[in-house]
Amino acid sequence: MTCAVISTRLGVKVASAACRCFHTEPVRHESSALPIVHHSKYVCDLPPNHRFPMAKFPRVLHHLIKDQVITEKQVWLPEIASEDLLRCVHTEEYLNNFIGGKTNEQEQRRTGFPWSEGGTVLAAEAALQRGLACSTAGGTHHAFPSYGSGFCLLNDLAVAARYLMGNSSTKRKVLIVDLDVHQGDGTAFIFQEEPDVFTFSVHCGKNFPVRKQQSDLDVSVEDGLEDKEYLSTVEAHLPWLLETFRPDLVLYDAGVDPHRDDELGRLRLTDRGLYQRDLYVMKSVVSRGVPLAAVIGGGYSRDIDVLAARHSIVHRAATQVWRECGM
Ligand SMILES: [Zn+2]
Numbered sequence: 001m002t003c004a005v006i007s008t009r010l011g012v013k014v015a016s017a018a019c020r021c022f023h024t025e026p027v028r029h030e031s032s033a034l035p036i037v038h039h040s041k042y043v044c045d046l047p048p049n050h051r052f053p054m055a056k057f058p059r060v061l062h063h064l065i066k067d068q069v070i071t072e073k074q075v076w077l078p079e080i081a082s083e084d085l086l087r088c089v090h091t092e093e094y095l096n097n098f099i100g101g102k103t104n105e106q107e108q109r110r111t112g113f114p115w116s117e118g119g120t121v122l123a124a125e126a127a128l129q130r131g132l133a134c135s136t137a138g139g140t141h142h143a144f145p146s147y148g149s150g151f152c153l154l155n156d157l158a159v160a161a162r163y164l165m166g167n168s169s170t171k172r173k174v175l176i177v178d179l180d181v182h183q184g185d186g187t188a189f190i191f192q193e194e195p196d197v198f199t200f201s202v203h204c205g206k207n208f209p210v211r212k213q214q215s216d217l218d219v220s221v222e223d224g225l226e227d228k229e230y231l232s233t234v235e236a237h238l239p240w241l242l243e244t245f246r247p248d249l250v251l252y253d254a255g256v257d258p259h260r261d262d263e264l265g266r267l268r269l270t271d272r273g274l275y276q277r278d279l280y281v282m283k284s285v286v287s288r289g290v291p292l293a294a295v296i297g298g299g300y301s302r303d304i305d306v307l308a309a310r311h312s313i314v315h316r317a318a319t320q321v322w323r324e325c326g327m
Helices: 056-066 092-101 105-110 113-130 156-165 185-190 227-245 271-286 304-311 313-324
Strands: 003-008 132-135 174-178 197-204 217-221 249-253 292-295
Touching: 056 304, 056 313, 113 132, 113 156, 113 249, 113 292, 132 313, 156 174, 156 185, 156 197, 156 249, 156 292, 174 227, 185 197, 197 227, 217 227, 227 271, 249 271, 271 292, 271 313, 304 313
Parallel strands: 132 292, 174 197, 174 249, 197 217, 249 292
Antiparallel strands: 003 217
């Protein structure tokens, strides 16, 4: 047995804290092709040997254009996430002290994080309009309301989910499918009392974080898992989740750190395995008429080009889904 469901949790109806999120005008975009959300400000300056490969974000777009998977016309440009938007998830104190207080506005912009947040929100909005959309960043699932963790300062999945849930009259149900090799602990914690957001995480049990949170569905897998078993693990859960929870939107964290060459991953998936996984997830969701927004999630390699090419797998799979589903 290579995997085991370690916990499921029944949603408990608890009113969520008042959220000062506001909804803007619907976004318009000329191209009718698959929306790709990208901004050049996704990067920031980190020390040369820093473990977080920040430079990967622009390289993902570069690979997609170079290989003619997409054209520049498909790129949707996000706005920087406002503090009001971030307050949907993060505490006032954290935002003031850590994000705002200790850095001036210019430095704050340079961190790349508020841009990435805005990118995930825009990808979700684009998905609601067009059925499917992908960001070239995002998936900072370890960030908690009042502190950052594991290279994640702000939780873009949580901000986007809460923003897109909408208000009481048009409330949407959001399913977060987190297939990054690490548990989406921040996201699980943020939505533990929120019945309208279902958090589903497939992760390597022996990997970071040591102390796991409880998602609505956690599937913990063992070290060394390969393509076939991994895919059957996802296949064993996703269809019934979609049928029973019936989400209005799916946020998909397509982390590539389950890859066999990932420096932090511990699993043994191949490029082909990741492609099959992404194709399966997106097809299962989109073919049921449910919109899906994908973010790239984690991936660690000192070779930025190899890593960026690996991250572009999800956009390539999305392009196939877009074509095959006649979107
Ligand atoms: Zn990860």
